[in-house]
Amino acid sequence: MSAAIDPDLVRRAAQRDPRATSALLTELRPGLVRYCRARLGRIGGAYTTADDVAQEVCIAVLRALPQYRDEGRPFAAFVYAIAAHKVADAQRAAIRDSAVTPTEAVLDRPDAAPGPEQQAVATDLARRLSALLGRLPEAQREIILLRVAVGLSADEVGVVMGMSAAAVRVAQSRGLARLRTLAGSALDEVTAA
Amino acid sequence: MSTTNPPDGLPTIAADDALLDALGQGTLPADADEVAEMLAVWRADLDPSDEAFEEVDTAPVVVLKPRRFARVIMSAAAGAILLTGLGVATYQSEPGGPLWPITEVVYPQQAEIRAAENAIALAGAALTAGNRDEAARQLDEADAHVARVDDEPAARRLRGEIDTLRKRLAAASPSTPAPHPSPSTQPTPSTSPGTAANPAPSAPVSPSPSPEPSSRPGLLPSLLPGLPLPTLPPLLGN
Known part of the structure; x- marks a missing residue:
């Protein structure tokens, strides 16, 4: 589902072909849901808000589709530029309302209602990784997020981020190295505590 | 590591x-x-x-x-x-629901049907509440949506529902003529624009009662269309 979207499918969807639109949405949605969840985290312990934002992104993409012109840029760049805007809007709204604490603070908090043990362990691992990602420079974090959570290729990420694929590869390696370092020290902290 | x-x-x-x-x-x-x-x-x-x-x-x-x-x-x-x-x-989403914007884009046909059903339901409710203007408006909107439905059985069903409500609407209308008259055009005597002198005698409007059409259906069917004739002669006299 992360392979480059068929340009023909995009073109037909842009012309309001209902089946193409539906197929396109089916391809896009999982990545968008993961992207919004990764960016926004569990707000109030659940992904509800993130999923709502993903839904808004889907609608925004469909609405903007007729204006999309294939100019050699991957379609993913078009989609994730919209997604980044929507997520930023949601974050600003959250800060403005101050009803929601920032993502990292939520992630550091212990789960109030843990499910079955395995689920809890997995969630805890994911949560820890989220916290580690929060300590990366913003560009590295976004690159790893787009590469792993969404599943975009280095080339696609390069277009989304406005940098060369080679620069993406260097930055992602630096990000991974940083994560490895952080994970090592974080583990030490956990075992020492 | x-x-x-x-x-x-x-x-x-x-x-x-x-x-x-x-x-x-x-x-x-x-x-x-x-x-x-x-x-x-x-x-x-x-x-x-x-x-x-x-x-x-x-x-x-x-x-x-x-x-x-x-x-x-x-x-x-x-x-x-x-x-x-x-x-x-x-x-399956409904108009106004959270998923409706996507339905409109992804399932345009389904959206038209849903929108028509929605308008019909609103028209029915308005009619029940005695709000005939609103009912008429909703029925017009339902008509517009049905016109865009390609699925013929669904369109037929919706048109049937709309017709039923239009009849209820016409029946509920006080004194004012029905907004959608049936195609049976009965020429009214008011077709005398120039003659202010003599109002046409209203007597010919009630013509001779057709003599028991059920008696001999096979014989002389061509006589039946002659009914509107009596209204003509008095107008031409001027």
Whole structure:
């Protein structure tokens, strides 16, 4: 589902072909849901808000589709530029309302209602990784997020981020190295505590 | 493992790139380190896994450590199922509902039918409440939506419902003529615009009662269309 979207499918969807639109949405949605969840985290312990934002992104993409012109840029760049805007809007709204604490603070908090043990362990691992990602420079974090959570290729990420694929590869390696370092020290902290 | 050297060497960059490619596909290479495992778990956690119903066999994932990462497969399958669920929910969404904007785009035909049904229901409610203007407005809107429905049986059903409501609307109308008269055009005596002198005698309007049409249906059928004739002669006299 992360392979480059068929340009023909995009073109037909842009012309309001209902089946193409539906197929396109089916391809896009999982990545968008993961992207919004990764960016926004569990707000109030659940992904509800993130999923709502993903839904808004889907609608925004469909609405903007007729204006999309294939100019050699991957379609993913078009989609994730919209997604980044929507997520930023949601974050600003959250800060403005101050009803929601920032993502990292939520992630550091212990789960109030843990499910079955395995689920809890997995969630805890994911949560820890989220916290580690929060300590990366913003560009590295976004690159790893787009590469792993969404599943975009280095080339696609390069277009989304406005940098060369080679620069993406260097930055992602630096990000991974940083994560490895952080994970090592974080583990030490956990075992020492 | 936690070396502090920045891994800018080409082999590391290529290996990291391959690792991220694999993780991005929801898979984990056999020689993955701890951070890679955490990334894989993190990605699986991001997958919409809440709606796990059925058909768990659609996971397009190659997982090298199946036991540990069965969860990844499950999540991918659940993601596919969620999509199906959303598709159905979108298909069945109602005007004004949270999924309606998507329905309008993805299922335009279904959206027209839903919108027509919605307008018909509102017209019925308005009629019941005695608000005839609103009912007429909603029925016009329903007509507009039905005109865009390609599915002929559905369109026929909707037109039937609209007709029924139009009849109720006409019946509920006080004194004012029915907004949608039936095509049986009865020429009214008011077709005398120039003659102010003599109002046409209203007597001819009630012509001779047709003599028992049921008696001899087979004989002389051509006589029946002659009914409107009596209204003509007095007008021409001027």
